[in-house]
Amino acid sequence: MIAAAGGRLAPARPRRRLRRLLPIYGLLLPGLVLYGAWAAWPLLNSFILSFTDWSLTKPLTPVGLANYLRALGDPLFWRALSATLGYTVVTVAGQLVLGLGAALLLNRRIPGRSVLRLVYYLPVITSWVIVSLVFTYLYNGQAGALNWLLVDVLHVLDRPVAWLAEPSTALWAIAVLGIWKGIGWTMVVFLAGLQAVSPELYDAAEVDGAGAWARFRHVTLPELRPTTTFLLVVLTIGGLNAFISIFVMSSAATGTVGGPLNSTDVVLTYLWKQSFAQLDLGYGAALSFLLAAVTGLVSLVELRVAREAAR
Amino acid sequence: MIGLRRRRGLGRWLAFAAAVAFGLVMLIPFALMVSTAFKPHAYVLEIPPRLIPEAPTLDNFVEAWTSQDFGRYFLNSVIVAVASTTIAVTLGSMLAFAFARYSFPGRRLLFGALLFTMMVPGMVLLIPQFVLARNLGLLNSLAGLIVVYATMNLGLNTFLLRGFFGSMPQEVFEAAAVDGAGVWSSFWLIGVPLARAGIATITLFSFLAAWDEFTWAIISLSDKNLYTLPIAIRSFQRAQATEWGLVFAASLIALAPVLVLFVALQKQFVSGAFVGATKG
Numbered sequence: 001m002i003a004a005a006g007g008r009l010a011p012a013r014p015r016r017r018l019r020r021l022l023p024i025y026g027l028l029l030p031g032l033v034l035y036g037a038w039a040a041w042p043l044l045n046s047f048i049l050s051f052t053d054w055s056l057t058k059p060l061t062p063v064g065l066a067n068y069l070r071a072l073g074d075p076l077f078w079r080a081l082s083a084t085l086g087y088t089v090v091t092v093a094g095q096l097v098l099g100l101g102a103a104l105l106l107n108r109r110i111p112g113r114s115v116l117r118l119v120y121y122l123p124v125i126t127s128w129v130i131v132s133l134v135f136t137y138l139y140n141g142q143a144g145a146l147n148w149l150l151v152d153v154l155h156v157l158d159r160p161v162a163w164l165a166e167p168s169t170a171l172w173a174i175a176v177l178g179i180w181k182g183i184g185w186t187m188v189v190f191l192a193g194l195q196a197v198s199p200e201l202y203d204a205a206e207v208d209g210a211g212a213w214a215r216f217r218h219v220t221l222p223e224l225r226p227t228t229t230f231l232l233v234v235l236t237i238g239g240l241n242a243f244i245s246i247f248v249m250s251s252a253a254t255g256t257v258g259g260p261l262n263s264t265d266v267v268l269t270y271l272w273k274q275s276f277a278q279l280d281l282g283y284g285a286a287l288s289f290l291l292a293a294v295t296g297l298v299s300l301v302e303l304r305v306a307r308e309a310a311r
Numbered sequence: 312m313i314g315l316r317r318r319r320g321l322g323r324w325l326a327f328a329a330a331v332a333f334g335l336v337m338l339i340p341f342a343l344m345v346s347t348a349f350k351p352h353a354y355v356l357e358i359p360p361r362l363i364p365e366a367p368t369l370d371n372f373v374e375a376w377t378s379q380d381f382g383r384y385f386l387n388s389v390i391v392a393v394a395s396t397t398i399a400v401t402l403g404s405m406l407a408f409a410f411a412r413y414s415f416p417g418r419r420l421l422f423g424a425l426l427f428t429m430m431v432p433g434m435v436l437l438i439p440q441f442v443l444a445r446n447l448g449l450l451n452s453l454a455g456l457i458v459v460y461a462t463m464n465l466g467l468n469t470f471l472l473r474g475f476f477g478s479m480p481q482e483v484f485e486a487a488a489v490d491g492a493g494v495w496s497s498f499w500l501i502g503v504p505l506a507r508a509g510i511a512t513i514t515l516f517s518f519l520a521a522w523d524e525f526t527w528a529i530i531s532l533s534d535k536n537l538y539t540l541p542i543a544i545r546s547f548q549r550a551q552a553t554e555w556g557l558v559f560a561a562s563l564i565a566l567a568p569v570l571v572l573f574v575a576l577q578k579q580f581v582s583g584a585f586v587g588a589t590k591g
Contacts, residue, residue: 021416023494027409031402031465032421038462039428042439049438056442102333110327118577119334122341125573127523129541130562133548134340137347137555143356145343152359180337212322241432244525252548268434276530281438288435295432 050285057279067286077287079262080270081294087175087266088239094179095235096228099186104220106187107194117191121184128181132248135177139163139253164253167263174249174264178242186231193227194220229306233299240295243268267291348372348559355555371560375547381561383536384543388565391453391539392521395460399517402461403468404510408498410469411476412484429466437530444531451533459527464517475509476502515576519569540565 050067054060071077102120106113123131138145141162150157163173197220205215221228243266250264251257257273258265267287275284342362347355349367375381409415410422440459441450449455479502487497503510525541532538538546544565547558 024409024413024415027405027494027498028421031406031469034398034402034458034462035425035428035465038440038443038458039436039466040424042436042443043428043431045439045442046435056445102330105326105330105333108323108326110323110330112327112331116330116334118573120337123337125519125569126341126566127525127541127569129523129525129545130344130566131340133544133558133562134344136548137559138340138343140356143358143360145339145360148358148360180340183337237432241434243434248545252553271434275438276441281442285435285438288432288438292432292435 046285046288049282050289052282054282055279056281060282063282067283068290070283071286071290076262076265076270077267077290080258080265080267083171083264084240084242084266084268084291087171087178087242088236090172090175091178091182091239091242092232092235094175095182095186096231098179098183099231100190100224102183102187103190103194104216107191117187120187123181124184126181128244129248131177131181132245133252135173135245136164136249136252139173139249141165162253164249165260167261170250170253170260171246171264174245177245177249178239181245182235182238186235189231190224190227193224197223225306225310229303232302232306236298236302237295240291240298241268242266243272247272267294344559344562347555348563350556352554352556371554371556372564375557375561375564379543379547379557379561380536381543381564384538384540385564387453387537388522388540391456391460392518394457395464395521396514396517398457398461399464399468400510400514403465403513404472404503404506405498406465406469407472408476408502409494411473412497412502413494425466425469429470433463433526437526440527441530450531451537452531453537455531456524456528456539459531460521460524463524463527464513464520468513468517471513472506472509475506479505511576515572519572522565522569 051062051064052060053063053066106117106120110116140147141164142160144160144163146163147157147160151160161169164170201219201223202215205219210218246264246266246269247257250259250269254260258269268291271284271287271291274280274287343360346362346364348371349369350357350361350364351366351368351370354361354365406425410418444450444455444459449458483501483505484497487501492500523541524539525545528539529542529545532542535546540561544558544561547554547561
């Protein structure tokens with residue numbers, strides 16, 4: 001570009017510059033228009049909406065911080081937030097532990113490794129709606145496969161439990177699905193991390209007389225730290241934004257989203273009900289920004305803790 | 312030395328046994344879904360649950376496909392997934408190429424805005440998207456799904472392909488510029504063919520994301536004739552006396568194209584390079 005511009009006179013420059021830039025902006029334009037109209041503009045609108053009272057039918061009235069203050073004093077919001085955090089802690093821990101376990105098994109040269117990897121990955125590619133319905137079926141309160149296993153085969157329980165209709169079990173039953181669905185993905189990321197560990201580190205540890213556990217503890221885990229941090233943050237964001245499984249399973253088992261007795265209400269199901277059942281759109285928008293703030297805050301804390309631990 | 316090797320061999324077989332046992336546990340839900348799809352209604356909640364149906368039948372598949380307008384739902388899903396993927400991949404490639412290969416005023420600002428919007432949870436956008444679709448008459452229409460799904464995939468596609476275009480050798484493009492190739496011909500004749508592997512992968516991911524999308528579809532569609540597969544399947548589930556055989560036959564029909572793609576292109580699915588993209 002510079003060489004080509006060399007011989008020209010000064011007044012021609014702005015037009016040449018425009019001629020150079022025009023096709024570049026041409027490449028950008030269609031994508032930016034679509035993204036601007038359907039992502040950036042809605043984002044701005046959502047922010048504005050969160051400071052208003054609006055329900056589609058009645059006129060929009062600005063209310064300042066009222067929606068945010070209302071959320072802070074709303075026991076159902078706090079309940080939903082604590083359920084969200086509980087779900088997130090359980091699913092993130094479960095996926096990390098089992099995903100790492102699966103990755104360690106498949107990192108060895110065992111027969112049928114690629115078939116097994118596909119099997120573990122199958123839940124990842126199956127849609128949330130389908131797996132949610134499958135687990136609703138497995139959890140059936142009278143004749144579900146899980147009750148059959150626990151009552152008739154293992155004799156752990158005296159009588160069947162309605163896993164999804166019982167306030168004390170429903171959320172955790174859904175969390176089990178969340179773990180099962182995410183193990184394969186977590187495993188693939190861990191496998192990529194494991195393959196990047198230099199074999200010489202293991203050889204050196206072995207020469208020093210380190211056993212299998214010591215090698216895992218002092219070579220594998222420290223070397224996997226960046227991978228683990230990445231997974232921790234991404235899985236946490238996924239957990240905080242859990243929606244489809246809870247929506248489908250709670251309404252399938254109890255007829256109400258977030259049921260039984262609001263025990264499975266997470267922030268997104270509560271937001272969904274406020275926005276699209278109550279049509280309280282301003283409040284819904286405020287809830288969505290509160291969740292985004294919680295997500296950002298938790299991610300930052302995790303990154304900080306991971307950095308401290310690395311020292 | 313021999314003792315050590317034998318111990319290693321034993322460890323390998325233990326790992327194999329553990330991996331197979333774990334795989335079987337992971338497969339149980341699928342196994343029961345498949346067997347239930349072939350069971351007559353009376354047997355779907357039998358005790359003990361049979362893995363091999365006693366009286367296997369194809370009735371559920373026949374009923375799912377014929378009496379439930381399933382062909383229409385399938386077609387709706389195909390239309391929405393193909394159209395939104397075409398848009399998200401084409402526009403994403405153009406954006407990525409411009410961001411990766413050229414400098415222009417506003418480049419950092421625009422890319423930053425793109426990244427920022429990408430990181431915001433989808434739910435934040437849902438309410439204004441709903442209002443926008445309503446104002447434009449796109450609520451309760453397949454066009455409304457196509458636009459939102461294309462947008463949903465555009466950010467990530469741009470981000471991933473920018474890396475692809477950015478890592479291409481500068482000399483190729485310089486040589487083309489000497490030969491008089493402009494921005495568009497560099498994009499179309501050099502960039503796109505060289506980025507084929509990356510484009511194939513984002514095509515796959517965009518298609519699957521659109522094929523499986525649930526939240527926007529259930530909010531925006533009220534006309535049953537416009538249902539896509541995920542919400543159609545859910546609508547088969549009833550609070551009382553769900554016909555599980557029918558639900559799972561329908562689920563398997565919806566899952567079939569995904570499985571075909573998965574088996575054919577498993578490298579793209581489980582490769583480390585794009586590993587961030589499949590997390591649903």
